[in-house]
Amino acid sequence: MTDAAPVVTRFAPSPTGFLHIGGARTALFNQLYARGRGGRFLLRIEDTDQARSTPEATQAIFDGLRWMGLDWDGEAVSQASRVARHREAAEELLARGGAYRCWATREEIDAARAQAAAEKRPMVFQSPWRDADPATAPDAPCVVRLKAPREGETTVEDAVQGTVRWANAQLDDLILLRSDGTPTYMFAVVVDDHDMGVTHVIRGDDHLTNAARQSLIYAAMGWPTPTFAHIPLIHGPDGAKLSKRHGALGVDAYRDMGYLPEAMRNYLARLGWSHGDDEYFTDAEATAWFDLSGVNKAPARFDFAKLADLNGRHMRDADDARLVAACLDLMARQGRPMADAATQARFAQAMPGLKLRAKTLVELIETAYYIFATRPLEIDEKAAKLLDPAGRDILAKLTPSLAAVTDWRSAAIEAQTRAFAEAHGLKLGAVAQPLRAAATGRAVSPGVFDVLETLGRDESLARVGDQTG
Ligand code: GLU
Numbered sequence: 001m002t003d004a005a006p007v008v009t010r011f012a013p014s015p016t017g018f019l020h021i022g023g024a025r026t027a028l029f030n031q032l033y034a035r036g037r038g039g040r041f042l043l044r045i046e047d048t049d050q051a052r053s054t055p056e057a058t059q060a061i062f063d064g065l066r067w068m069g070l071d072w073d074g075e076a077v078s079q080a081s082r083v084a085r086h087r088e089a090a091e092e093l094l095a096r097g098g099a100y101r102c103w104a105t106r107e108e109i110d111a112a113r114a115q116a117a118a119e120k121r122p123m124v125f126q127s128p129w130r131d132a133d134p135a136t137a138p139d140a141p142c143v144v145r146l147k148a149p150r151e152g153e154t155t156v157e158d159a160v161q162g163t164v165r166w167a168n169a170q171l172d173d174l175i176l177l178r179s180d181g182t183p184t185y186m187f188a189v190v191v192d193d194h195d196m197g198v199t200h201v202i203r204g205d206d207h208l209t210n211a212a213r214q215s216l217i218y219a220a221m222g223w224p225t226p227t228f229a230h231i232p233l234i235h236g237p238d239g240a241k242l243s244k245r246h247g248a249l250g251v252d253a254y255r256d257m258g259y260l261p262e263a264m265r266n267y268l269a270r271l272g273w274s275h276g277d278d279e280y281f282t283d284a285e286a287t288a289w290f291d292l293s294g295v296n297k298a299p300a301r302f303d304f305a306k307l308a309d310l311n312g313r314h315m316r317d318a319d320d321a322r323l324v325a326a327c328l329d330l331m332a333r334q335g336r337p338m339a340d341a342a343t344q345a346r347f348a349q350a351m352p353g354l355k356l357r358a359k360t361l362v363e364l365i366e367t368a369y370y371i372f373a374t375r376p377l378e379i380d381e382k383a384a385k386l387l388d389p390a391g392r393d394i395l396a397k398l399t400p401s402l403a404a405v406t407d408w409r410s411a412a413i414e415a416q417t418r419a420f421a422e423a424h425g426l427k428l429g430a431v432a433q434p435l436r437a438a439a440t441g442r443a444v445s446p447g448v449f450d451v452l453e454t455l456g457r458d459e460s461l462a463r464v465g466d467q468t469g
Contacts, residue, residue, distance in 0.1 A: 007039030008197045011065075011072070012079075012189065014046040015057035018250035019064025021302075022204060022234045022242065025268040027070050029231060030202050032269065032290035042196055043072035047080045048188060064251045069261045069283075077196065079188055086183035089191045089221070090144045090176050098220035099176055101142045102129040124172045141179035148173050148216050156211045159200075159229035159292040166212045174213055186210060190217040198226050202292070205230035229292045231272055232299040242302055258330060258361030260318060263311035272300035280313050312359035320351040323364070330361050331372075339372055347371050350454045353446030370440035370451060375459075376466050382443035383436075387467055391434030396468040397424070398431060399461070408457040410449040417449070438467040 009030035013023050027043075034041040045061065047053035065072070093099040104127050116123035127145060129137075149168045156164045176187040183191070189210075193201060201211075208230045218225040236246035248254060254264060266281060274296065275281075275289040315323065324347055332338060339347065350371060358364035370377070379387060387395075401420045405412050421431045436448040439460060445451050452460045 005199055007034050007037040008042065008199045009034040009039065009202055010042040010044055010193065010196060010198050011070075012044045012046050012192075012203070013061050014049065015053050015061055017052075017057045018060050018252060019068070020249055021251060021254070021268070024064065024068050024070070024251050024264070025234065025271060026203055026231065027065060028068070028265060028268050029273070029290070029295075030200075031070055031072075032287055033200060033202060033292065036287045036290050039199075040073040041071075042074065042198070043076040044192055044196065045076055045078050046185070046189075047078055048083075048182070048185070050080070053080065060252075067255055067261055068251055068264060070265075077192065079192060082188070082192060082195075083182060085195065086188050086191050087177065087181060090183070090187065093146075093176070093220055094144065096220070096222070097147070099144050099146050100127075100130055100173075101134060101137065102127045102145045102173075102175075103138055103140055103142045104129060122170065124170060127173055130173060143175045143179050144177040145173040145175055146217060146220060148220075154212045154215055156208070156215055156228055158208070158211070159227055160232075160295045160297060161205065161208065161230050164208065164212070166209075171213060171216065174216075176217070186213055187217060190214050190221070190223075193226060194218070194221070194223045200227045200229060202229040202231065204233050206233060229295070231295055232297060234271060235299040235301050237301055237303060239299075239301065241299075246302065247304065256330070256333065258363065258365070259307065259311050260314050260326070260361070262318075263307070263314040266314065267307045267310050271302065272296055280310060308359040315355050315358065315361075315364070318355070320348065320355070323351055323355055323361070324348045327361050327365055327368070331365060336372075343372060346454050350446060350450070353450055357444065357446065367442070367445060369442060370445060371454065373441060375462060377438075377441035377463060379437065379441045380443070383441055386433045386437040386443060391437070392467055394424075394426070394431055395434050395438055395464055398435070399464060399468060402464065403461060405457070408453060408460075410447070410453040413452050414449040434467075435464070438464045 011023070011027040011030050013019070031041045033039075043065070045053075045058050047058060062076070090099060094101070104125070108128075109125055112125050113123045130145075130147060148171055152168050154166045154168055154171065158164055174186055175184050177183055211228045211230065215225050234242045236242050238246075242249070248257070251264065262283065265283060265286070269281075269286045269290070270279060273290065273294050275294055278285070278289070281289075324344070327347070328339070328344065347368060350368065354364050354368050357367050398417065398420050401416050402413070405416050417431055417435070418428060421428050432448050433443070436445055436451070437443060439445075439448065439451050439455060455463070
């Protein structure tokens with residue numbers, strides 16, 4: 001690192017009622033960048049829109065970030081609570097001559113817009129109050145505008161987009177304070193970022209033009225401009241900007257679909273950023289590797305199959321007890337009754353086999369149906385095919401052999417079943433498949449002899465009996 005000042009990044013969501021998947025990625029990039037450099041990652045809630053910024057909407061952002069495992073340093077800052085400071089900064093700028101009060105009326109602004117349209121040029125409003133004597137001002141409310149340079153150009157050295165230029169003639173004297181004294185978004189962001197000591201602004205590239213205007217405010221205030229990094233937005237698999245029709249947008253929906261937060265972090269880190277060919281990595285690796293130079297300039301396409309694959313790998317590497325807890329939590333949210341302690345213990349015992357066969361917790365819970373179900377089992381279509389008359393006949397003949405197993409463990413049950421198959425000239429599969437179908441109600445499960453051991457002798461024999469009796 002050549003920067004002398006410690007890195008400070010921030011995530012600055014507007015509370016919209018849920019944490020958007022794109023916002024989660026922005027937050028992640030900010031966290032990785034700061035923590036990889038011994039810096040701080042801050043959170044600011046941009047809650048100045050009173051109508052939308054309910055406490056519930058803000059809570060949804062906190063919940064989304066916490067579930068994602070993103071943790072900000074210190075207290076979250078409320079932008080709305082800082083309005084007095086925004087006003088004070090505007091006064092400071094007025095005193096420095098970098099801003100002016102403007103009494104232009106709606107009619108004047110509309111007329112300027114109509115004239116620009118007639119001349120087929122973009123509207124850049126030039127207020128008559130920029131150089132007027134304030135002594136001539138009417139006794140009426142006014143706005144405060146930035147006295148932006150009219151000549152030359154504004155350049156943003158963006159860490160992702162490179163050098164981006166705007167002709168100052170295209171940038172108007174933007175409003176800093178509205179006539180009711182409230183700050184505009186553009187001004188509040190700059191004052192807050194400055195006061196919070198933010199050194200790097202990493203956010204979606206829909207804010208790139210704002211960076212030009214914000215740079216002008218920094219310059220006028222005499223404050224150092226942070227490093228900007230505008231990351232391309234997430235697109236859907238078809239290349240269009242990610243929207244509801246592509247699938248879920250809120251991270252809470254991904255939680256409910258059974259993705260693990262570490263898989264989400266891994267997937268979102270890779271979405272628009274790369275480190276060589278690495279696809280599967282830990283948080284520690286991502287933190288050590290993340291750099292803005294690895295952020296791609298082209299929009300990233302969301303790939304649901306890849307997310308599921310990564311999730312499956314993270315599940316395999318996850319601690320069994322944690323997976324049990326996460327599944328029980330998900331089942332509770334799905335409205336299922338809480339399993340009793342004995343069932344939970346069986347679930348934990350089966351977890352090493354279960355987690356190898358699912359890509360999401362939802363799939364895992366489905367595969368674990370045999371553990372939570374009570375007799376008589378619901379037999380799905382594929383399992384029903386295995387329990388045709390021939391399959392049931394095999395089970396009926398197998399029953400006495402199974403009942404003769406005294407030491408009810410996987411190896412002993414398997415040995416007895418093999419001996420039965422050989423004695424009847426059957427392949428093991430011809431016996432094991434209907435046995436699995438009867439024991440689990442499904443055609444796919446962890447190893448059937450492990451399943452039987454987990455279920456216990458009485459329950460296993462009863463389930464087989466349900467199909468043969
Ligand atoms: N509140 C803005 C948003 O949610 C972000 C502002 C910023 O990052 O500068 O899009």
